[in-house]
Amino acid sequence: MTTLRNRQWIYTKRPEEIVDNSHYTMKEGTISMSYLKPGEVLIKSEFFSIDPYMRIQQSNKNTWESPHPLNIVQGGAVVGQIIAINDSNTSLKIGDWVLSYTGWQEYAIAEVNSLRKLDPNQTSVTTALGVLGMPARIAYFGLIEAGKPKTGETIVVSGASGAVGQIVVQIAKLKGCKVVGIAGSDKKTKYLQDELGVDAIINYKKHPSAIEMKNELSRICPEGIDIYYDNVGGFITDAIFELININARIIICGQISQYSRGLDNPELGPRFLHKLLYKRATIQGVLARDYNHKMDQMLKEMTPWVISKSLKYKETIIEGFENLPSALNMLFHGKNMGKLIVKV
Ligand SMILES: NC(=O)c1ccc[n+]([C@@H]2O[C@H](COP(=O)([O-])OP(=O)(O)OC[C@H]3O[C@@H](n4cnc5c(N)ncnc54)[C@H](OP(=O)(O)O)[C@@H]3O)[C@@H](O)[C@H]2O)c1
Structure with missing residues (x-):
């Protein structure tokens, strides 16, 4: 050769x-x-x-x-x-x-x-x-195993139009949840609503502080939030804590808003952990590699969804x-x- x-x-x-x-x-x-x-x-x-x-x-x-x-x-x-x-x-x-x-x-x-x-x-x-790779693995197992979604629950997903987020929102819909997708442009939120069928959307750039985001989330989720699938961190995540329901699950998949700041010098935010106490809520980090051994299980369930286009x-x-x-x-x-x- x-x-x-x-x-x-x-x-x-x-x-x-x-x-x-x-x-x-x-x-x-x-x-x-x-x-x-x-x-x-x-x-x-x-x-x-x-x-x-x-x-x-x-x-x-x-x-x-x-x-x-x-x-x-x-x-x-x-x-x-x-x-x-x-x-x-x-x-x-x-x-x-x-x-x-x-x-x-x-x-x-x-x-x-x-x-x-x-x-x-x-x-x-x-x-x-x-959609059938590492981002799908963490979307699937992060949501199913850490999020434990139940029919009728309300889930908020940040970074919702990205590789992981677009899968999380659709699996949450398949599980019967009310799904709120947060992303950074009208084009992205339109995709979430028109093509992926999420129930409500927020362009976070139009609500650029924890207080404004909390107000918008309270308007959209008067029933409170049962699951938060976090891809971005920062003020969006701060806004969630005040709205969580009893036994809420907060899943930390990513914190992309912090990666370029120097990960050891994170942006300082309010101290909201007492809200977890009042609501007996849990917060859990999830890592794709911890589910490597279950890749075949995910592919078995998700490949037919992708082929049939029930997962876009x-x-x-x-x-x-x-x-x-x-x-x-x-x-x-x-x-x-x-x-x-x-x-x-
Ligand atoms: N735990 C794990 O094993 C695992 C595995 C894969 C990915 N992740 C994490 O999951 C998250 C999403 O990953 P991905 O591969 O699906 O990437 P992605 O969402 O496809 O792409 C990144 C997106 O992040 C958003 N973003 C960038 N800067 C932001 C900021 N300052 N505030 C809010 N949003 C911002 C942008 O969308 P907007 O236009 O909406 O801002 C961008 O398109 C990342 O945090 C990543 O580290 C974790």
Whole structure:
């Protein structure tokens, strides 16, 4: 096999605020099938997942794991096609689509047993990064296991039109809840209401403080809030505490409003934890990796929903390997709707 040119995005500088191109350097090298060890495949990357956790890992302090090291390829999930195999025992074939965690590089070597094989005849292969991937796993198990939704309950979802949020709102509807979706533009709230069928929407930019948000939530939810699925944190979350019902469940999935501030210097807010006491409410952080072992259970339930379109989804697909760092920056300006993906 000929040697291939391989471009890689190397993470070279920790951001102090919002991540952008200046924190990355493009490196050009080569890769060849002759590099493969037994049990490995060579993958041509086609679709890259862009995720908020990438910014969390750029903190220089430990999170759920140690920080992303500098001067290596930016890690991340990738959908690609196998172009060479050095394993006579595998059922994988050249041309197969796979999900790998091989990061921002045009070609990558991966161990056969680290891959998830995808079926392009069943759903678009890009779904493995979003509606049938990691965001779906935390949407599904975070809501079902931590949120324990019951018919007739009221749930508020922040970041509702994003990769995770768009799934949470629809599963909550399927479970018979009244669903309130919060997002940052009229285009996004229209999508939530017209296409995903949420019961009420709030454009948080029109209610830009905890007091204004609380007033709007009280108007929309006079019955109070039973579940809050939090993707963003900040003043939106502060507004929720005063409105929770007895035995409310607050699920902390993400706090994206805080990621670019320096995660160890969070914005200070009011101290509302006494409201949890009065309402015997719970607050629980949830992490997608804790449900890895249940991925098949989620796929079994959700794949038919996606195929039948009873679960809808949007993807924002940016073209061009060279645009990976700027695509990551887009997340923090709300420029994506649904799952953000970069296509080579
Ligand atoms: N716990 C886990 O295992 C896990 C797994 C996946 C994701 N997450 C978390 O879940 C959240 C959503 O992730 P995602 O992949 O679905 O991303 P996403 O929602 O598709 O994209 C990020 C969105 O966040 C919103 N946003 C950005 N800055 C904001 C701010 N200051 N205040 C309010 N909203 C802001 C933007 O939408 P607007 O236009 O609406 O502002 C943006 O489009 C993130 O916090 C992420 O870290 C957690």
